[in-house]
Amino acid sequence: MVFSLTLSEEQCELRDWVHGFAADVLRPAAREWDEAEQTPWPIIQEAAKIGLYGFESLAETWSDPTGLSLPILNEELFWGDAGLAMSIMGTSLAVASIFAAGTGEQLAEWVPACFGDADEPQVAAFCTSEPDAGSDVSSMRTRARYDEASDEWIISGQKAWITNGGIANIHVVTAAVEPDLGSRGQAAFVVPPGSRGVESTRKIAKLGLRASHTADVFFDDVRVPGRCLLGGKERLDRRLAAAREGRSARSQAAMATFEVSRPTVGAQALGIARAAYEYARDYARERVQFGRPLTEHQAIAFALADLHTEIDAARLLVWRAASMARTDQPHTAGEGSMAKLKAGEVAVAATEKAVQILGGAGYSREHPVERMYRDAKLYTIFEGTSEIQRLVIARAITGASLR
Numbered sequence: 332m333v334f335s336l337t338l339s340e341e342q343c344e345l346r347d348w349v350h351g352f353a354a355d356v357l358r359p360a361a362r363e364w365d366e367a368e369q370t371p372w373p374i375i376q377e378a379a380k381i382g383l384y385g386f387e388s389l390a391e392t393w394s395d396p397t398g399l400s401l402p403i404l405n406e407e408l409f410w411g412d413a414g415l416a417m418s419i420m421g422t423s424l425a426v427a428s429i430f431a432a433g434t435g436e437q438l439a440e441w442v443p444a445c446f447g448d449a450d451e452p453q454v455a456a457f458c459t460s461e462p463d464a465g466s467d468v469s470s471m472r473t474r475a476r477y478d479e480a481s482d483e484w485i486i487s488g489q490k491a492w493i494t495n496g497g498i499a500n501i502h503v504v505t506a507a508v509e510p511d512l513g514s515r516g517q518a519a520f521v522v523p524p525g526s527r528g529v530e531s532t533r534k535i536a537k538l539g540l541r542a543s544h545t546a547d548v549f550f551d552d553v554r555v556p557g558r559c560l561l562g563g564k565e566r567l568d569r570r571l572a573a574a575r576e577g578r579s580a581r582s583q584a585a586m587a588t589f590e591v592s593r594p595t596v597g598a599q600a601l602g603i604a605r606a607a608y609e610y611a612r613d614y615a616r617e618r619v620q621f622g623r624p625l626t627e628h629q630a631i632a633f634a635l636a637d638l639h640t641e642i643d644a645a646r647l648l649v650w651r652a653a654s655m656a657r658t659d660q661p662h663t664a665g666e667g668s669m670a671k672l673k674a675g676e677v678a679v680a681a682t683e684k685a686v687q688i689l690g691g692a693g694y695s696r697e698h699p700v701e702r703m704y705r706d707a708k709l710y711t712i713f714e715g716t717s718e719i720q721r722l723v724i725a726r727a728i729t730g731a732s733l734r
């Protein structure tokens with residue numbers, strides 16, 4: 332279904348409901364959790380209690396045939412506060428990878444365990460990045476070996492920068508099964524709760540998104556049952572055989588997965604950008620200098636006009652890419668990357684400008700724009716840096732084999 336710029340009644344209800352939670356629960360708690368740098372379990376639980384965190388909520392959002400509900404939900408939640416919102420949405424990265432690669436039985440077995448329940452919520456982690464494999468995922472060193480006698484996979488390696496790493500109930504881990512095949516020789520595995528050999532010793536102290544837990548995770552000969560290989564062994568064997576013969580479409584499949592997740596991440600950046608813009612606009616209406624509100628000074632008014640325009644432009648790219656991904660339209664120009672690139676860069680520019688518009692107040696922790704400024708920077712880095720997005724777009728539009 333093609334998306335409409337006039338939102339449906341259900342989409343408006345979703346937007347208003349999530350906005351209410353973001354305004355009433357996230358915004359007032361944001362500073363405290365940012366400074367505590369701790370996982371905000373009470374907030375996750377509150378989201379779970381009202382049905383905003385959990386399998387049903389996610390399934391309902393994903394089922395929107397226009398694809399717009401997911402970006403709408405993310406924009407509103409991240410408008411409230413990015414660190415708290417990531418603590419709520421971080422699990423969906425792992426869930427998305429189970430959806431992308433798993434069988435029906437695997438979805439039924441593992442997705443509920445990612446969320447837990449309202450009384451005891453759990454989180455999940457998606458573990459791909461490594462100390463020496465960030466942008467270049469094909470150079471991953473984590474290995475998975477199959478032990479036929481026990482029908483178990485044995486996973487060994489180190490993952491870096493993992494959202495919810497070490498505190499997750501479920502870790503979804505990508506590993507090389509046939510390293511010589513690069514990214515075509517990789518597979519994803521569910522590491523169930525309580526698996527021996529999973530260790531996380533270093534939580535990373537960060538610039539922003541401080542309420543969201545980020546850590547290194549070590550997998551030391553971790554044995555997982557055969558059924559934990561997402562997609563199953565038969566499918567993996569077929570895929571590896573095709574890759575060995577050089578007739579695999581694996582890289583296109585990975586690209587398709589990213590095209591789905593990137594608009595969602597773009598929507599998160601958009602939420603931060605809009606929050607900073609709105610805060611600066613409201614402040615500029617009240618603040619008087621040289622006998623007039625700041626909005627009566629053209630330099631400030633034009634800056635606000637530019638931000639408003641850029642944010643709307645980014646939203647159109649995000650919605651288009653989300654709609655294309657949901658309706659399986661080919662991304663011939665890297666539209667998912669365009670959306671993530673634009674929204675990430677707009678978030679950085681908007682938050683920086685918001686700090687500037689508030690002047691000294693913007694630099695103080697009494698106002699949220701300094702936090703938004705710190706949070707926004709992540710969006711030119713993770714889920715593919717801005718340079719990697721440009722690489723994807725440039726390859727798509729020129730056909731050049733850039734590296």
Ligand SMILES: Cc1cc2nc3c(=O)[nH]c(=O)nc-3n(C[C@H](O)[C@H](O)[C@H](O)COP(=O)(O)OP(=O)(O)OC[C@H]3O[C@@H](n4cnc5c(N)ncnc54)[C@H](O)[C@@H]3O)c2cc1C
Nearest residue numbers: 457458459460465466492493494712713714715716718734
């Ligand atoms: C807060 C946070 C949370 C994260 N959460 C997760 C998570 O849950 N799971 C997960 O798997 N990962 C996660 N990551 C990791 C993230 O995806 C990586 O940091 C990102 O992919 C970049 O990799 P890198 O940090 O190794 O940078 P590098 O790849 O070392 O890049 C360094 C610089 O070089 C540039 N560069 C690299 N290659 C090229 C090229 N070919 N052309 C031009 N420029 C290039 C990059 O754009 C960047 O500017 C997270 C990161 C952060 C900071």
